[in-house]
Amino acid sequence: MDTVRAPDTETGEPSEAPAPPALPATASFERKVRSAARWSLINTVVLRLGNFATGIVLARFALGPAEWGVYGVAQTVLLVLLSANELGVSLAIVRWEGDPRRFAPTVLTLSTLSSALLYVALFATAPTVAGLLGSPDATGVLRVMCLCVLIGGVAAVPGQFLTREFAQGKRMIIDGLNFVVSTSVTLLLAFAGWGAMSFAWGAVAGNTVTLIGCCLAAPGTLKYGWDPGQARKLLRFGLPLAGASLLALAVANVNTMVVGATLGSVALGFYVLAFNVSGWPVRIISEAARRVSFAGFSRLADSPQALAQGFSRALGVVITGTVPLCVLLAGLAEPSVRLIYGSQWTPAAAALPWLMALGLIRIACELAYDCMVATGQRRLLLLVQGLWLAALVPALFLGARLNGIVGVSQAQVLVAGGLVVPVFLYALSRGGIGVRSIGRACAWPFLGGAVMAAIILGLERPLGDGPLALLAVGTIALAGYVLCVLPSRDFLRGVGSDAPPRPDQQDMR
Template sequence: MDSVRTPDSETAEPSDTPASPSLGHKVRSAARWSLINTVVMRLGNFATGILLARFALGPAEWGVYGIAQTVLLVLLSANELGVGLAIVRWDGDPRRFAPTVLTLGTASSVLLYAAIFVSAPTVAGLLDSPGASGVLRVMCLCLVLDGVAQVPAGYLTREFAQGKRMVIDALNFVLSTAVTLVLAFAGWGAMSFAWGAVAGNVAALLGCALAAPGMLRFGWDPGQARALLRFGLPLAGASLLALAVVNVDTMVVGSSLGSVALGFYVLAFNMSGWPVRIISEAARRVSFAGFSRLAASPEALAQGFSRALGVLVTGTVPLCVLLGGLAEPVVRLVYGSTWVPAASALPWLMALGLVRIGCELAYDCLVAAGQRRSLILVQGLWVVALVPVLVAGARLGGIVGVSQGHVVVAAVLVVPVFLYALGRAGISPAHIVRACTWPFLGGAVMTVVTLAAKRLLGDGIVALFAIGATALACYVVCVLPSRRFLLGARTPEAA
């Protein structure tokens, strides 16, 4: 297992101090706030997306936005060189090494922004979306804001201060949404997303600075910097590869099929991410800090991961089944008939979303366990296998072929490799099977019930609600045998 080096020692290992008695309370409280935060923010984003798709923007504008968002996400994964996680992971008072983290992160993000500002026309041209150049230059200002905000935000995560994070995210959402809507209805097109994102990130930075006073202080310690880079660069590489996995499809669709097809694909992909973002994001704001406390005990880590996975999968499977099985009527109902072509890719992307939830939780667990090299190998293998499959899928089947290629690579190659990496960290396949058996059985029953009821009742609004209620009732019955296991998962140490 790779050691986690601290700023004061070249050879220090992660703390093996057992979780304190207050950890369970902190995790439960943080998880509740994180879930509330994520649900509220995602419902707000969902409503905003409906307004924009129905009344302000078309598929071409969504395609341009998709290109800019993809580039931004990829750059964000590397903009602070992975050193920001030290605020969450390292032992001791983070104020001792926070100034060096802030200096490194800010400097790297400024350099990255300068590079994307100069290369924006070339990047947009390569992705067959010349109109995205200006949007890229504006939206990627978020790189610099993120580089500065990483230290106070990391400190809040370390302290499980998800109540404060909810307030900050609310400010971000309100300001970014207001700016985006005003500019979109004024005819600014995809540029409205860019300025909205910048406005929201400014609000988030100010909120983080107020919630974690004293954390925005620049400084430099060469010894700390060396240790931070040794800790962070492998994580930045793994994170960059992880972002490439879920964003290379946007580049393939944009360059192969054009901005209109990309707009349909981006909408379908965003819909498939609803369960991931609502449930998985809420968990990930707590999971890394929680797993880090358990990393010294392989048995406790395995039990904690198994139960966390069980909770995530149990909550996600019914959403994936309903959105996949009722894709076309849901798209028509929510976004209008203009966007119906997006529904053809949605069932496959829902399957991918379910895989992503498990892989993202495994990613956090492997980082906490110090398996950084394994992460790089897994993510690198995923990207290398994915690119040719997606290119072939785009040529043979359009956005549906791309979606199918994603699922094939994930199921056939990536999941087995992740299982092997988890096994090296002490998490056996038995732990995975225990977490997933009942939810997967319930999902299979839900699928049969949904498709049969849809054929019998049709796809009207009343029928959709009746089908959903019936399928959910069947699912609940199927997962009832796992309730004791899931209820015991409320805290990592309870495992």
């Protein structure tokens, strides 16, 4: 485990101990985490439903596959830049013990400077980047949309103060305002004929609202300062995390780059829509969990037993919530896409089942990622992400050549399930989280998912694919899933045994 030098409470300088903020009393800590997780889940569900509705309106009435392809390129570049724009140093506000206001000014200076340098580099190279990704028309969209890199660099510090304090109620209000403003701007410009540029200005407007909201919710945190000693220690802490985050974002977005470069903007538009649909359950569950998981794991990092129990329970919760959504979208892909977006988008449905399987794998890997960061396994995390990317790139090009966007999706599942998951399991076992506890956390949801798939396959053909038939099939499948996961309810609530009963064991309660 790599040493994390945390700031001393008296001087603000990092001390020798790699300790996270002190572990509070168990009952009060669990209440705080549960409250934050509840607010985060509500926040994410509401926003994702809103984004879902907005996407339907834009796809049906304003934008075609080519415009979605340009947006996909710009969004990919933005996400990659955001993964490294503040060099990972803002996480020290959550992870280090002591008063973070002592070193926050140095964090803010580093974050702002690095974000500004990244944006200048992107502005200069935007035509080249857009051309390499197969969308020369994306140059202007890139230059506008990536202004969010600058805004995000400034907002990182007040935002991390809210994360440290589990202030997800305040974040819900801020994110809600972001959604209202960004969606309004995007819709107005899209229907005025601005095409993909409407997404760019909508994102800039929304992120500006987030910056203002975070500053108001965490007053006094937006102060610049510079301490060379703190800066060196922050960079030693943050750069490995930024590298791992950059690799993780590259893994998540290199697929879009490959599709755009090899198959063209129209195929990219279909793929982006399918990928966004597959992200619904992942984003709803994963984003809600990750806003709490890193801070929670950081508090438990000094107790291997508590960390193992906390991770297995968190994994059980996110997998239980994600499996039914993934199975429904995979099993009913074509009729769902046709019903929601219209017949012009049905080519996207072919990739959706594979992307749903990928989403389920990715949500577990993201939780493992947060756990490894919290326990200081930064170098191992870099190796895992580097291995994933190195194996994925050639597989994606081969898949695209052999089977288009479906082949790209299949390649990702093959690499993630066959190579990356075993490596993550090994890494977690080094931190005291055994394969057996992970398997027990996932057993009942996976059984329920298999039952759901059997119900969908058995009922879809005789009932048809009309709206009422889809509703009936989905309802029956969900009912079967709920019956399968009921034996794990005490485990998910944190009641009784630390491990859920397995499917091969009778529920004796």
